[in-house]
Amino acid sequence: MPADVTHTAQLPLEPQGILDLAVRSMFQLLSSLSQGMFIIDVHARIVWVNEGYRRFLPALGLNSIDDFLGHLVEEVIPNTQMRRVLETGKPVLIDLLTNRAGTFVVSRLPLLGEGGAVIGAIGMVLFDQPETTLQPLIAKFARLQQDLEDARRELAAQRSAQAVGGRRAKYTLAGFIGASSAAVEVKRRARRAAVSSSPVLLLGETGTGKELLAHGIHAASARAARPFVSVNIAAVPDTLLEAEFFGYVAGSFTGADRRGREGKFKLADGGTLFLDEIGDMPLALQSKLLRVLQEAEIEPLGSNQLVAVDVRIVAATSRDLPALVREGKFREDLYYRLNVLPIRVPPLRERREDIPALVEVLGEDLAQRSGAVQPELLPEAMALLRAQAWRGNIRELRNVLEQAVLRSDSLAIDAGQLEAVLRESGQEPSVPPTAAPAPAMPAPRNAEMLLRPLAEQVQELECRAIAAALQACRGNKALAARQLGISRATLYDRLGTMSENTTPA
Known part of the structure; x- marks a missing residue:
């Protein structure tokens, strides 16, 4: 027999002896791995405590072990649930306990005697600083919880859409990206308009986000659960517009559906009707629209019956309506009826400071749609985008980004690639203004603080910036990410890294 085996202790051969040894070993293992452990008897009196738990006694207001042993467990450990384990005979494997000694992750196990009767229970402190020890797990759980809440909201929205025939707002006012004074003022006016039932008139160049605002106003209004119906007047032939708006009955004209058809006003009943490019509406239809707005009733083509409708109008145009009124191409009374809010x-070009945030959101959307990694714009490329006139506004910006992403062989997009796209789109790229030379920085008082690894200093600055953004945004991570010019995924990643690098005080 080998020398290293001759002096090895042999396990008892009888099963009961092996079981007793396993129980003792397991008990010793639990006692050594836990932060503290104690045992109560069937009457809930503490009969044993290990050395690890004794360090918690002063925080519980106990002067000695004699103030702990022999006492009922709820008398010396506030908020404990040990007696419930005695009553139910069921373990509580993981739980949080908070009392004047602190917050603890604990485990409670029943002790069973002959025949399975409960004869006592074991209480264990698994972690005595969960806010630091379990921070990475807590952060991951918070991210999963946020994803679950987002999924629940999306599911609820889908169900709501099904209830109203699939016609619902696709965007909210939060989707209007920008923190410039101009963008903030637009969102302020839109929120005020949402609480009213009066018509809203959205004015602005093509591609500025008027349709998104129309969706957002509906989503923030009391009609959010009702249909949102949109009509692009410029895209519908003049001869079909009346039927498109008011519907028709069977046989009302040649080629009409034999079952008739409901118009957009009826489909939007109780909700919002978005009239895009209202400036392109024919004069003949303008008078009928005015009547609907005044009387709140429609008359389908081929019918003699008036149908009451309850519709909130949001109209939009890129044309100069007052000029059209002066030229006799738009009814003055209809203009005043629509121009309430x-x-x-x-x-x-009037909110260039919003371009980095827009690029972040548009790039994230392009990456999600293509299944690729989000592109990164180099500083010179971002400066070039901010210098452009953007005749097509956000729609043009998205088109330029998409072309640059498709042409690029790497994730980093430089100014040269964007210049090529802009020239092929028919515009001469504007040269970004030359930055003034940075003033000489005074020598810091504590120069030795800078004699550290650069990565460490950058990470420290990131942590301060993220903490300041979260405080300013009152914990709203989506808003904080936009303020910092990063995606929510990047923010969560930075928060996770910060948590992992945090050491307990």
């Missing part, structure tokens, strides 16, 4: 949506 006007909102001017500024062009992109």
Whole structure:
């Protein structure tokens, strides 16, 4: 027999002896791995405590072990649930306990005697600083919880859409990206318009986000659960517009559906009707629209019956309506009827400071649609985008980004690639203004603080910026990410890294 085996202790051969040894070993293992452990008897009196738990006694207001042993467990450990384990005989494997000694992750196990009767229970402190020890797990759980809440809201929205025939707002006012004074003013006016039932008139160049605002106003209004119906007047032939708006009955004209058809006003009953490009509406139809707005009733083509409708109108146009009124191409009375809550949506060149945030959101959307990684714009490329006139506004910006992403062989897009796309789109790229030389920085008082690894200093600055953004946004991570010019995924990743690098005090 080998020398290293001759002196090895042999396990008892009888099963009961092996079981007793396993129980003792397991008990010793639990006692050593836990932060503290104690045992109560069937009457809930503490009969044993290990050395680890004794360090918690002063925080519980106990002067000695004699103040702990022999006492009922609820008398010396506030908020404990040990007696419930005695009553039910069921373990509580993981739980949070908070009392004057702190917050603990605990486990409670029943002790069973002959025949399975409960004869006592074991209480264990698994972690005594969960806010630091379990922070990575807590952060991951918070992310999963946020994803679950987002999924629940989306599911609820889908169900709501099914209930109203699939016609619902696709966007909210939060989707109007920008923190510039111009963007903030637009969102302020839109929120005020949402609480009213009066018509809204959105004015602005093409591609500025008027349709998105129309969706957002409906989503923020009391009609959000009702249909949102849109009509692009410029895209519908004049001869079909009346039927499109008011519907028709069977046989009302040649080629009409034999079952008839409901118009957009009826489909939007109780909700919102978005009239895009209202400036292109024919004069003959303008008078009928005015009547609907005044009387709140429609008359389908081929019918002699008036149908009452309850519809909130949101109209939009990129044309100069007052000029059309002066030229006799738009009814003055209809203009005043629609121009109750006007909102001017500024062009992109008037809010250039919003371009980095827009690029982040548009790039994220392009990456999700293509299944690729989100592109990154180099500083010179971002400066070039901010210098452009953007005749097509946000729609043009998205088109330029999409072309640059499709042409690029790498995730980093430089200014040269964007210049090529802009020239092929028919515009000469504007040269970004030359930055003034940075003033000489005074020598810091604590120069030795800078004699550290650069990565460490950058990470420290990131942590401060993220903490400041979260505080300013009152914990709203989506808003904080937009303020910092990063995606929510990037923010969550940085928060996770910060948590992992946090050491307990």
